[in-house]
Amino acid sequence: MSIQDEARLRWAHLQTRRHFLKSFSAGVGSIALSSILGPGPVMGASSGTDALDAFATGAPLGNDPLLPKTPHFPAKAKHVIFLHMAGAPSQHELFDYKPLLQRLDGQQTPPSLLEGKRFAFIRGIPKLLGPQATFKQYGESGAWVSNHLPNFSRIVDDVTFLKAMHTDEFNHAPAQLFMYTGSPRLGRPSLGSWALYGLGSENQNLPGFVVLISGAAAPSAGASVYGSGFLPTVYQGVQCRSDGDPVLFLSDPDGVSRDMRQRSIEAINEINRQQYEETPDPEILTRISQYELAFRMQMSVPEAMDIHTEPEAIQTEYGVEPGKVSFANNCLLARRLVERGVRFVQLFHWGWDSHGAGESEALTHGFVERCKETDQAMTALLSDLKRRGLLDETLVIWGGEFGRTPMLENRTGQDNPFVGRDHQSDVYTMWMAGAGVKRGFTYGETDEIGYQPVSGRVHVHDLQATILHQLGFDHERLTFPFQGRDFRLTDVSGRVVNEILA
Amino acid sequence: MTTRSALWNAAATSAAMLLILLFVDPAGRAPEWARFMARQHPAIVHLPIGFLLFGGLLAAFRRWQKEDQPGRVEQAALVLGGWGGVAAAAAGSWLIQMGGYPTDALFWHRVLGFVIPLAAAGTVLANVSAPTRGLRGASWTLLVGSLIVGGHLGGEMTHGKAFAAEYTPGMLKPLVGDWPTLETRFDLSQPETSSVYEVIVVPILRTNCTSCHGEGRTKGGLDLATADAIAAHETDTEDDPLITWGDAQSSLLIQRIVLPIEHPRAMPPYPDAKPLSHADVELLRWWVDSGAGFEKPFSAVARPEAIEHLLGLYGLGDILTGVFALDLPQPDSSAIAEIKDWGVTISYVAADMQLLEWSGQDSSPLHEMAVTDRIKEHVVSVDLSGGNASDADVTRLGDFPHLASVDLSRTAVTGSTLAHLAGLEYLTRLNLYGTRVDDAALEHLANLSALESVYLWQTNVTDEGVARLRDALPNAEINFGE
Secondary structure, eight states, rough: HHHHHHHHHHHHHIIIHHHHHHHHHHHHHHHHHHHHHOOOOSSSSSSTTTHHHHHHHHHSOOOOTTTOOSSOOOOOSSSSEEEETTTTTOOGGGOOOHHHHTTTTTOOOOGGGGTTOOOOSSOOOBOOOOOSSSSEETTTTTTTEEETTTTTTGGGGGGGEEEEESSSSHHHHHHHHHHHHHHSSTTTHHHHHHHHHHHSSSSSOOOOEEEEESSSOOOOGGGGOOOTSSSSSSSEEEOOOSSSSSSTTHHHHHHHOOHHHHHHHHHHHHHHHHHHSSSSSHHHHHHHHHHHHHHHHHHHHHHHHHHGGGGGGHHHTTTTOOOOOOOOHHHHHHHHHHHTTTTTEEEEOOOOOOSSSGGOTTTTTTTHHHHHHHHHHHHHHHHOOOOOOOTTTTTEEOOOOEEEEEEEEEESSSOOSSOOEEEESSOOOOOEEEEEESSEEEEEEEOOTSSEEEEEEEHHHHHHHHHHHHTOOOOTTTTTTTTTTTEEETTOOOOGGGGBBB | OOOHHHHHHHHHHHHHHHHHHHHHHHSSSSOOOHHHHHHHHHHTHHHHHHHHHHHHHHHHHHHHHOOOOOOHHHHHHHHHHHHHHHHHHHHHHHHHHHHOOOHHHHHHHHHHHHHHHHHHHHHHHHHHHHHHSSHHHHHHHHHHHHHHHHHHHHHHHHHHHTTTTTOOOOGGGGHHHHOOOOOSSSOSOOOSSSHHHHIIHHHHHHTTTTTEEEEEGGGGGGSSSSSHHHHHOOOOOOOOOSOOOOOOGGHHHHHHSSOOOTTOOOOOOOTTTTOOOHHHHHHHHHHHEEEEEEEOOOOGGGOHHHHHHHHHHTOOOSSOGGGGGGOOOOHHHHHHHHHHTOOOEESSSSSTTEEEEOOOSOOOGGGGGHHTTTTTTTEEEEEEEEEOOOOOHHHHHOTTOOEEEEEESSSSSOOGGGGGGGOOOOOOOOOTTTSOOHHHHGGTTOOOOTOEEEETTTTSOOOHHHHHHHOOOSSSEOOOOO
């Protein structure tokens, strides 16, 4: 649709339904307006709300919903980088070292361990599978790390391991949704959207919530894991690419100059602004700010996304692969974005679903490849953030949507040259670093074969509560009214894991 | 009633009260035979209150009718009420001996309990013989006032502090004021300087223990009134030490307070005194287990989640430290608006906190003194990274007294003016990476003892310069990018 057509359509709308509503309900609009500009669910009656200031001083409408906002209490984390290993990496081959599991390798699992358990694929009585890696202790903290992560093992004193994570879901899509939206079903806002809704963005020329995807496929839950749900869509994650156009459809179309683009956007936004004054639907604000953001991004995004301007040494340190889509490229991008004030950077790296049904899913092949693709880059990311002083205010989280069983999964029951493990939701490992999280610390403990938690369990809602806490929010108070009740990321549970906070 | 009989009544009342005062020592032990009577105090006490208020009503009615002479019923009510008060005072005194009531409210309740019978007898006398109306009025005022205050204190001890005022209708609230909340029990306003012992332990011991073990009496040879006395205490050989730091289980202090209340050695002795609350026991246990001793400041002792939770119940969940504990008035919003117009991002650190963060690539607004001086007390963080900051800006930052974080990374700063930051007592974080600072500049940082992290990657500093800074600031993390 051409710009003229759109303008004509808007005008038509104004002449019909809007017009009727306007003449019919002069007062209703102002009531709705005050409910939008009044003390919001985030702010309460704080002194520093931009919206209130603007309301009091009679500033023009159309306040950008992405302007920086005030948290409940001083934030430790101003940024979050979430490194999601989509498909759920095995803790038994990375961090949760169990010598007994090695000794029991190949033995049948005792029935007592299987009673009342449900697995995604395992049927009957599986055999136990020893770790397909060798382990050593590293750092002053003495954390166990496998030989698959030779780089990461150097920086274990900077991270906190959560060894007894658990989730409610044992299939990828619902578990990913659960991790990011607090619910296994569609429709809720994602973690990054909540963060942006609560805090706004520090950089008005870049999206506040950026999603970077690498690996052979996108996360199985799709774009909903970075969607805004019922929050205004201005808070949804924007997927960027490290190769080609960083953001699709951002460049000017052929035959349209930047100047003409600017005048068009100004005209459209003027119409939208009039419309907002009549029907204060927050989605109109979203529309306005996204037109403006897109225009500003035409200049700023190519600059921010161009990792080739980084010094050679830095590119080597991350293991950047020019011209490709890679986890390393995305890690370097993540740092550049955080440095420029982007609030939330979500990385997905696909391919950790090591069932052992084929070579790419084997713990001895595909899994090892994934480790190689990520080890150097995530280590470089942490070191780079640290020496720039960014790790003080950036929370880095690594993990999958669940973990994997200590048992061998043999789906067909026939001889299989590859080994793999099934999904495990009761216990798995994640790690966090930076922004007020303890360093060189391990929280949570599993039993002698890494099958059940012993202490220090952390539920996905607890993790979410903790992330919001570091961003300066009481997870019980960061709410949004929808369909008659206040919703929050952690729904009706969640506990801040104070034990891991420095 | 004649003046003579009123005088006799006053004398007899005084004598009775004197007997109670002399023979019932509040710190003593109530005799068996008096214990039943003691427990009837709450029942007995309401009878005289009724009589006396009834007398008061009659007197008020009489004054309204311009009648000067008190009626027989009014005098009878006063006499009966007065002697009822004597009985209540006796029962109350024994009840005090049985223990279990908070000492501060108890003191005044007891004083007023003695005042009321005497005031009643005095009013009887004044009614028949006082030369002026004023004296009679004063006598009535004393009596009714004592009844209200004394009765209120009694109610407070029985039902808890906020009982009467809790449901005061909104518009009357300002009259009754804010009653003290639980927060006032532990004063955590200075968590970095006050010790755990002083802010947590002393208040607990004072309400539960020191009326027998300390304050002049040391039952069982135990004195818990001072740190020195506690530290010096030696227990019998068959007992564990009073306190074994790091092991509450093996500390006699904890052992005794967690015994079942029926146990003969349980403390405080039941039923003479109430057991410690669960919260108090846990807090004491935490104090011993943490090994905090008598000196360690509150903020330096790790608080497990259960303790955070308990303190949260006392309204002390979020304990603010350092610059966040500053109590400042609201910053000048017109100054903030003006600075924002210059392209600086000014944001509040948190809702309900008057602290600001400053970030912007252009440093020139810092030098608009007339405007920025108005909020310089409020700014706790300045981020000029990647911008045009210069050494002159560093000089200017020294005027912002409460800065906790300064980010000058990726700027042309050489560090020659870093000495101007010397007065910043809260400065914990200084980011100088990607600047031209050198070893000479680092010398200026040696006195900034609050510093926790300094970033020096990609600068002109050398290993020796960093080593010297590490010696000067042993608690700070100096990141050199190595």
